Amino acid sequence: MKKPDNAMKIIFLSLSENERFARSAVGGFIASKDPRIDELGDLKTAVSEAVTNCIVHAYRDCIGTIELSARLYGDEVVVKVRDTGCGIEDVKKAMEPLYTTLPDEERSGLGFSVMESFCDSVSVKSRPGSGTTVTLTKKLGKRSLLK
Numbered sequence: 466m467k468k469p470d471n472a473m474k475i476i477f478l479s480l481s482e483n484e485r486f487a488r489s490a491v492g493g494f495i496a497s498k499d500p501r502i503d504e505l506g507d508l509k510t511a512v513s514e515a516v517t518n519c520i521v522h523a524y525r526d527c528i529g530t531i532e533l534s535a536r537l538y539g540d541e542v543v544v545k546v547r548d549t550g551c552g553i554e555d556v557k558k559a560m561e562p563l564y565t566t567l568p569d570e571e572r573s574g575l576g577f578s579v580m581e582s583f584c585d586s587v588s589v590k591s592r593p594g595s596g597t598t599v600t601l602t603k604k605l606g607k608r609s610l611l612k
C-alpha cells in the first residue's frame with residue numbers, strides 16, 4: 466500500500482450539525498495544499514453529501530457513528546466516509562441519478578451524482594445490515610481548460 470504524505474481520521478455522531486463539522490474538517494486538512502476555491506468547495510460539497518447520506522439513510526431512526534478519514538498522496542486527496550448503518554441493497558441502482566428511497570422527504574436522489582461530478586472518482590462499498598463506505602478521490606490543482 467502507498468504511504469500517504471498526511472492522514473487524519475475522526476469519528477462523530479450522526480447529528481445534522483456535524484455535516485458542517487465534516488466539511489470544515491476536510492477543508493482544514495487539505496489547507497496545506499493551498500487548494501483553489503472551486504476545488505475546495507467541490508470537495509466539501511461531496512463530503513457533505515456523503516455525510517448527509519449517513520445521517521438520513523444509514524441511521525434512519527437512530528443516531529450512530531460516522532468515521533471520516535482523509536489521506537494525501539502528493540496532490541491527490543482520498544476521503545472515506547464510513548457508517549455502520551443499514552447498508553445499501555443495490556449500490557448500482559442507488560447511484561443512478563434521481564434514485565431515492567425517500568421521495569416524500571424532499572430528497573431528490575442526486576447526492577451520488579453530485580459526488581461524482583465534483584470528484585475524480587467515487588466508489589461505494591456496502592453490505593446490508595453492516596454499513597457503507599464511500600471513497601472520494603480528487604486531484605488538487607488540476608487546471609480546467611474551461612476556466
Ligand SMILES: Nc1ncnc2c1ncn2[C@@H]1O[C@H](COP(=O)(O)OP(=O)(O)OP(=O)(O)O)[C@@H](O)[C@H]1O
Nearest residue numbers: 518522523552559565566572573574575576577597
Ligand atoms: N450511507 C447510506 N446508507 C444507506 N443507504 C444509503 C446511503 N447513502 C445512500 N443511500 C441510498 O442511496 C440512495 C441515493 O442516495 P443519493 O444521495 O444519491 O440520493 P438521496 O440521498 O436519496 O437524495 P439527495 O442526496 O438528493 O437529498 C438513497 O435514497 C438511499 O436509499
Ligand SMILES: [Mg+2]
Nearest residue numbers: 514518576577
Ligand atoms: Mg443523499
